[in-house]
Amino acid sequence: MKRRGAKRPSNKMKGTLGKHFQVQFHHHQSSSATSSSIFTRNLLDFGSQDDASTSVPDLDAADDKDFILSQDFFCTPDYITPDNQNLMNGFDCNKEHIPCPKSPEKLNTLKSKRPRQDGILVNPLSPTLSGSQQIVELASDNFDADEGNLEKTIISGVQKTKNYVSQSAVALRCRVMPPPCIKNPYLKDASEVDTDPFGNQRSKCAGFFPAIIGGDGLSRYHTDFHEIEQIGTGHFSRVFKVLKRIDGCLYAVKHSTRPLHQETERRKALMEVQALAALGSHENIVGYYSSWFENEQLYIQMELCDYSLSRKSSTQLFTEGEFLRAMHQVCRWQRHCSLYMKKE
Numbered sequence: 001m002k003r004r005g006a007k008r009p010s011n012k013m014k015g016t017l018g019k020h021f022q023v024q025f026h027h028h029q030s031s032s033a034t035s036s037s038i039f040t041r042n043l044l045d046f047g048s049q050d051d052a053s054t055s056v057p058d059l060d061a062a063d064d065k066d067f068i069l070s071q072d073f074f075c076t077p078d079y080i081t082p083d084n085q086n087l088m089n090g091f092d093c094n095k096e097h098i099p100c101p102k103s104p105e106k107l108n109t110l111k112s113k114r115p116r117q118d119g120i121l122v123n124p125l126s127p128t129l130s131g132s133q134q135i136v137e138l139a140s141d142n143f144d145a146d147e148g149n150l151e152k153t154i155i156s157g158v159q160k161t162k163n164y165v166s167q168s169a170v171a172l173r174c175r176v177m178p179p180p181c182i183k184n185p186y187l188k189d190a191s192e193v194d195t196d197p198f199g200n201q202r203s204k205c206a207g208f209f210p211a212i213i214g215g216d217g218l219s220r221y222h223t224d225f226h227e228i229e230q231i232g233t234g235h236f237s238r239v240f241k242v243l244k245r246i247d248g249c250l251y252a253v254k255h256s257t258r259p260l261h262q263e264t265e266r267r268k269a270l271m272e273v274q275a276l277a278a279l280g281s282h283e284n285i286v287g288y289y290s291s292w293f294e295n296e297q298l299y300i301q302m303e304l305c306d307y308s309l310s311r312k313s314s315t316q317l318f319t320e321g322e323f324l325r326a327m328h329q330v331c332r333w334q335r336h337c338s339l340y341m342k343k344e
C-alpha cells in the first residue's frame, strides 16, 4: 500500500487496532482527492473550527483532523468503495482470528483515568471529553511504548481541545443513513413495494448516500425517509408518501412549502403538531409520530391514510354509506375532543 506523508513511526502502533487506524488513516489520505465534494467540504468546515491553539502536541495537527474525522464521523469514503477488500476483511474476527477493537466499556478502567493538572480525575468516557480525546485514550491502551507521550497529550488535550467536536459534527455523526428496510416483517399486511426504491445504491453501501443528502449534509428527511410520491397539497404545505428507511413502514410526511423565518410563524405552525400530539391515538384521528424543523420548514411525520375525502372530485357524489361513515367519524372525533377538553 502506498504511504504518503507518514509521520508516525510504525512501532508506535502495535496490534490490530493500530493497524486498522493506520490503514484507515493512510487510505483516507490517499483517497481524499477522489472523495466527493460533500465529504471534502465537511472535512474542511470541520477542520476550520480547530484553531492553532487546539492542536495536540507530538502529533501533526492536520493528520489528527483526518485521522479523527475519517474514523469517527463518516464511516469513511473507504467504506463505500473499498480499494482493497482484504483490508476491510480485517474487521472480521472469525475470518482472520484477529481481536476486535476494544469496546468503549473496556476503557473505563482505573488505568485509563488520568489525573488532570487541577487534581480532578478524568474519565475518558465522560461527556466533558471530546471525541478526539477519546480516540487518543483508545490508542493508549494499545501502544504502551507511547504511554508517557500520550499521557501528556491527554492532559494537554483536556486543557486545549475543549470544544473540538462541534455540535454540527455530532449531528452529522447521528445522520449516517441507516440501511433501508423495504419490508417490515412484523407487519401482518406489510406494504409491498414492488420495486426496490434503493436500486443499485443498496449494493454500494450500507449507510451513506451523499447524492441525496441536503446542502448542509444534515437532512433528517432524506436520511430517514425515502420519498415515494406527493399525495396532497395544503394551503401552506405539501404531503408526501414516504418509506421510513429503518423500519420499512410507510408514512405521510407533511412539510411547509415556504421557510418559516419568523418565530411567530414557527409557533403557529407548531400548533398543528401540538394538537395532534395532545389528541393521542384514535381510530378517527390521523396518527402522529414526530416532527422537526429542517431548513426553517416544519416536517410532520404522520400515519399514512389510504383514503382522503378531499381526493374525491367535486363532480363525484358520495354514496349514502360513505356519507354515513363520514358523519359517524365526525361525531366520534367530536366526542373524543370534548373528552380531551374535560381532562384539561
Ligand SMILES: Nc1ncnc2c1ncn2[C@@H]1O[C@H](COP(=O)(O)OP(=O)(O)OP(=O)(O)O)[C@@H](O)[C@H]1O
Binding pocket: 231, 232, 233, 234, 235, 236, 237, 238, 239, 252, 254, 286, 302, 303, 304, 305, 306, 308, 310, 311
Ligand atoms: N396523513 C395523511 N395521509 C394521506 N394523505 C394525507 C395525509 N395528510 C394529508 N394528506 C393529503 O394532503 C392533503 C393536504 O393536507 P392537509 O389537509 O393536512 O393540508 P391543509 O391543512 O389544507 O394544509 P395547510 O396545513 O397548509 O393549511 C389532504 O387533503 C390529503 O389529501
